[in-house]
Amino acid sequence: MRKLTLWTACVLSAGFLTGFTASAEPVTVPVLAPITGFLALEGGAQRNGALLAADHAGDGIIKADVQDTTTAPAVAVSAFRRALRDGLPPAMLGPILGSQMLALLPLADAEGLPILTISGTAKLTAMGSPNIFRFFPGDVVVKAAHARYAVEDLGIKAPAIIYQTTAYGQSGRAELVANLKKLGVTPVYEEGVPPSAKDLTSALAKARAAGADGLLLHLHGGPTALAVRQAFELGMDLPIVAGSAMHQPTTAALLDPAMLKGVCAESGSAPAAETDGPGKTFADAYRARFNQEPDAFALAEYDAMGMLAAALKSGAKNPADVRKALAEMRYPGVAMTYRTNGRGDMAHDAVIVCYDGDSHRARIAKRYQALDGVQ
């Protein structure tokens, strides 16, 4: 196992670290992540992805300085200040939580510090900052895949949408509706549910009564599992295409495999579902290092750190160099090839995964590239 880990580390490192030498000064990269609080699952994946990328740098070339931001913007600001106490790093990996990123952006602009993030908050790259680089496809990308797979592949013509009432849920719902409209489809039923809702029977029953021929979910992990389970218990024989929470192995683990039959989900990537290539190599290395299944957030953070390492390798030494490199490079990461759209959106591809009902393991059903037109 040790040999396998070393081998996979070498393979994954080769793409972005050739050119670094063991004698290079270690570069400390602050990694701000919500490791505790309600986003601990995603924050933990973010931390793990960064740590694995730093591991694969080898010989301490990159040192990941992980700081917990919990879920309060003020704590993220404190972590930002703490990270800069010994001088300005060449770049920072920011927290996944959008409200924290919005709080950090003015500080980053004041310092001229590039922040690489996997936050999906659309506003981040719409504010004209030259210092934001987003490595997770936003709703503009993944909801295009969500809508297209439901309509073009599953033939859903009268979908019902159940979404979270949080900012995350409303943003995703808006993009989903807009993409359905482009495809000539109008939802027959929509309902927002708070994350604390313990029973989704009524929303599901109303969707059925409205004549829905498919369910489109955009919910957090627990509510997604609850909706899938209760739809199964109600005997709703409708195709379900869920948001990215359903691609996470931890969400699938909450359900009996039979309940997952025919359930699909969008995501930026799905490393746990990859059966060969760099995605599987990454997933194996992640399992060996952390003894858990990787998700798209971990891989996006891994690729973000990878692109930063590639920028440093190409000669970037300070924030201005890194910003220029990230704005100009095309980086072939594990999940996809990253390049900016001019506003700092680096990720433009998405996948659809589906479950066959025999196990908790998803398979990649479809890959979409350049969904926002960025080639």
Add this chain to the structure above:
Amino acid sequence: MDALSLQLLFNGLALGAGYGLLALGFALALRSAGAINFAHGDVAVAAAYVAVAGGALGLGGPAAAGLAIAAGALLGLSVAGLSWAPLRKRPIEATFIAAIAIGIVLQNALTASFGGAPQAPAQVASGGVHMSAVFMSWQALISLAAAAIAFIAVWAVLAKSQTGRRMRAAAEDPEIAAAHGIPVMRLAILAFAVAGALAGLAGVLLAAQHYATPGAGADYILKAYVAATAAGWGRILPTAAAAIAIALFETIGAALVSHAVAEALLYAGFVALLAFRPQGLGGEAKGKRA
């Protein structure tokens, strides 16, 4: 009544079983020790995670649930020992701030140990039965049965046993009770242990159907607090009944309007109740509210 209404009624009662057990424990500690245990929801969640850990070690659903109940009792004792006993003669704010602090410690310990992903303990029984067009999971039926047994047992102990009579006497006037030789302190600590066990049972039953996350305790304690206030501060069984009513409102109200509107109406109704009848529907048994 159509099939959907029956389904919602059943689901609401099953959810109410969990809420009711939680509120029962909260009210028991409140009545017996005068303690506003804000860590009660976190104790329930921590106990559910103990059941998750037990399942990972190979325990089946019933054994894991038993472990959760025991863990809940131990955590209840810990809360009594850390936040109530040393501070009970201080202003009441000290005890409930200390309980909040214990709850936060529990949340972060769970996050550090288990991560932030939703978890589900092994079910006591999987699958279910369709009666007409209504699906009743065995887990939900077991929740209802367990809650009914717990409610009857607590009522019987409080109303019929010597210990229950002493508990009530100690709650009414601790100083007079102590003068009559009633071990007030010991009874209060017993109440915390029983409340913790009830929280453990509630936690494992709720998590088996609705999943647990480290931060779920905040929602649980809010429901218990609202139920205790609405029923009348310190009224034990009415508090449990109020918690069941909250669960029914959540499920049936969501069908009549929507989840978001039903939640808003629930708390608007609570505010209105406080405005017109601040002592709660049944009046205050304890006569003192924080």
